[in-house]
Each structure stands twice: as C-alpha cells, then as structure tokens.
Amino acid sequence: MTGPPTVVTAASPSLPLSLAARGLGELDAAASLPDAVVTLFSVLTYLGNPWVCLFAVCLAYVVGPRAGIARPSAAFVLALGLGAVGLTLGLKAAFALPRPPGAAETGYGFPSGHALGTTVFWGGAALLAHAGRRRVRLGVAAAVVAVVALSRVVIGVHYLADVVAGVAVGALFATAAVAAGPGLRRPSPPSTRAVVACFLAGGVLSAAAAAANPVEREVLLAVGTAAGGAATWASLGDTLSARSTGGAVSLSPRSLVVGALAVPVPLAAMAAVAELPVRSLALAGAGAVGGAALLSLPVAAATLLE
Template sequence: MTVPVAPLATRGIGEIAFAESLPEVVTTVFWWLTHLGNPYLLLACVALAYLLGDRVGISRRGAAFALVLGLCAIGLTVGLKHLFGLPRPPISYRDGLGFPSGHALGSTAFWGGVAVLANRGAWRQRLAVAAAVVVTVSLSRVLIGVHYIADVVAGVAIGTAFLAAVFALGPGFATETRDGPLADPTHRHVTALFGLALVLGLGALLVAPGESELFLGVGTAAGGVVAWHRFGERAATATIELTGRTLAVGGGGLLVALGAMSGVAEFVESGLLIVVVAVVGGVCLLALPLAVARGATVG
C-alpha cells in the first residue's frame, strides 16, 4: 500500500492554523519584530556603521564586508525562490514565492556576519545575540502567516552554510580570541565578496529576470567592486571627527543615497535605471567617509 505524500507546495505542519488562532496583539508585536530582518533596514544600519567606523563596535572594513553579505543574500534568496517556485501560505498578505524565507536567510547572513566581524564584547555573547535575533525574525515570519516553518528552517540553514563557507574560504576564523573579531577581512577579501555578490545576482537574474531587488543588488555590487578596488583602503582608514558639520554631511549623504536606491527599487519598472542608480548609490556610500573627512578638512 502506497502512503500518499502531500505535495511540497502544501508543506505546512499545522503552523498556519496556529498563526490564525493568535490574538491580534500578538500578531502585531511579531509584525514589528519581523523588521529586524528587513533588507532595507539592514542596509541602512550597516551603511551607518560603515560611516561611523569603529565607534559602533565594528571596523569600517568589517561593515563593508557585512554590507556585501547582505547583497549576496539577495541573490541567493531570489534565485532559490524562483528555482523552487513554491508559494506562500494561503493566509499570507504578501504575494510571491515563499521557499526559502528571505528574511530568515538574510538575517542569518547579516546578523551572523556582524557577530563574527564585531570587535566588542565576548564572541560567544555576540553569536548568542545574533542567534536570538535570527530566531525571533524566523518565528515572526511564521506567526504573521507569510511563511511555513520549512521555509524559515531552510533559510537559516542556507544562510548559515553560506556564512561558514564565505569565512572559511575568505578571511578565515581566528583560533584564539575572546573580545575581538572572529574574522578580519582584508581589502582583497571585501573586493572578492563584491564580485561574488555580482555573480550571484546575475545568476539569479537568469531565473528571475524581472525582480527589482536583483537589479538593485547587481548595481550595488558592480559599483562596489570598482569603488572598493579603487579607494576602499583609503575609505577604511579615513578619520572622521563627530561634529555638527560632519554629522549633517554624512547623515544627509546617507539619506540621499539610500533613499534614491530604495525608491527606484520600489517604484521604477526599468531594470536598467535601477542598476544605474544602484551603481551610483553604491559608489557614493563607499566614498562617503572620504567625502566627509575631506569636507571637514576644507571647512
């Protein structure tokens, strides 16, 4: 006797019924918590960390590396979603594909990468905090009804495997450390990761040719390869004094670059235009420490 097997598209194990039974206040709380894995929020956070440098507990080169981890996660997520072609749960308020979870994969790559690259606090504590954030984001995706448990488990697993491979093949892990970073990427490592992000984005475009997120990622990675190769080392070591002038220039530059990049990705249909704006935006973000430091010197 053959035991019938449910198709993978209906991969739930009862979590959707549980999510539907939750009080509205619980769903609302997790709807806010899910933004800890929002790619635009993560981009803004790491861009600010890159501008401020060591002041927030991660080197400027480490922040650049974390930024590119996020770009790689975009290519991986969108490419795999279209490769599998599995829908979201029927109660999802969002359209599109659901396997693997982009929030779970992206938050694993980003927050896990930050925990490895940060230079403050004991590394075990950093990894524990990152794991807690990833679990919270993953749980929130299920409880607000936009993913099955299988989606987030796959996202975390893929994100973890990718993160381990990148650090093992790139900067390598420190064998003896307590409070410092577990890995310290060089200028060459950051450049190479920008190249990998570009390859992943272009590969994903083969199976998902109309995705605006991919155009944004490809453009940012392309601009990043050139910009970081040309002046990344100088940007990484630029000294910025925190004054009203530098905060205004730096903050204004961040808002303009991030606003333009996210705006075209959300509202523009032309892939070429999104790529062009992303290239310029990526170059501007990486050059911002140099521009702010030079402006402070001139002023």
C-alpha cells in the same frame, strides 16, 4: 528585496502537492494567538527587513570602529547582504513554491528571504565585530534571527519549513564567506582583496538570480550595487580601511555626524528607483551609483568638513 512580484497561487507542476503545501499545522497554531501577539511580531519582523539591515550596516560602516566593527568588516557584511539577495531570489525561482494560502505578501515562499537575509546580516556582523565577547554577539544575533524567523510564521507569510531553510542556507553562506575571507578563528578585518571578492560574489549571485527571473527589479539593483561596491573598494579600500585616528581618513565628530545623516539619502534614492517603471540597465546603474556613494561617504565627509 526578498521575493518576485508575481502572485503564486498554485504549486509548481513539477513538484508534489505535499511539498508545495509543506505545512505542519503551525499556521493554525499561529492563527489562535491573541491579536496583540500577532501585532507585536508584525513589528519585530522589521528586524529582518532588507532595507533596515542595509541602513544599519551602512551606518556602522560610516561610523567605523566606534560602532564596534571595523570599516572593512562592515563593507564585507554589506557585500554578504547583496549575495544573500541573489541567493534568496535564485532559490525562490528554482523551487517556485507558493506562500501559505491568504498570505499578505506576494511572491514565492521557499526559502524565507527574511530568515536568510537576517541570518547573513546579523550573523556576519556578529562574526566580524570586535565589540564585546564573541559568544555574546553570536547569542544576540541568534536571538534576533529566531525572532524574525518566528515572526514570519506568526504573521502567516511563511511555513515553518521556509524559515528553517532560510536560516540554514544563510548560516552556511555567511560561514563559508567569512571562512574564505577574514577567517573564522579570531578574524581580523578583511583585506581589500577579500572585500572586493565578496562584492563580486554577491554580484554574480544576483546576476544569476536576475537571469532566472528578469522581471525582479530589486535583484537588478543589487547587481549594480555589488558592481559599484567592488569598484569603489578596489579604488579606495586602503584609504577607507584606515582607522579614525592616525590613518588616512581622520574623521572629526562633525564629519561623522554629517556622514551618518547622509546614509539614508542613497538608500532612499535606490528604494525609490526600484519602484519606478525603468529598464534593467537604469536599475543596475542606480545601484552602482548608490553603492559607490555609500562606500565613499567617509572620504566625502572628511574631504568636505576636515
């Protein structure tokens, strides 16, 4: 979910060649690393894969406070991730800078979508979770971000400048969103209005990116997911915010297991639709249905099994 499908082999004519190249010798250094190290980083880079991040935050969302993060906070992180998709693809289209020569991945290279998205997902979760000490959570998130960012350089799909820019933009975006919503100092779970506003902001960013690059399929999926998430949370947010004990949604261990096992279903369907030769309206519709299904899982599990 992090780059347009067009293979870019030349610098944008409006940008100097030095900016398009923007290498500092880091790729030569990475090429000298042992194959085992490169293989390791090619696996670690999946910690920043958008679908992996989406699965993790959706699973935490369904499990709720038992995962160490309140359900509204997990929904807020999901909305942040959708905003990160739009922000990434919009900036990539605006700068139109190529990846390193011979990169195994296609699309524009600046900024790194993995670095930006990982910073938003892991950083947002660290800021809003309640399990453990906040300093430890932020330290773990920073370590994951650093590993993912480094991996993108080691496997040769980004320059160092790409990942530094991605981390910087992601950190600014996540910090600003959390500050505007639940707040940075001892944040409480965000209100229903804050979660809806975050979904809408993610939808606007994704829509802007889609306007800049209408052939990008996954950003259209993000537009629909943001719309479905905003509508679902506006309707069910107060119910979904209830804790697992004493609230409007009281989930038994059985319903938690069923809800958690159901998480891959809408995600897999959305990923499959993103690969089909369908029109933009269908992609947005699939995203809306998938987003609504994901956010409704706790209520569905409680209704069916309680």
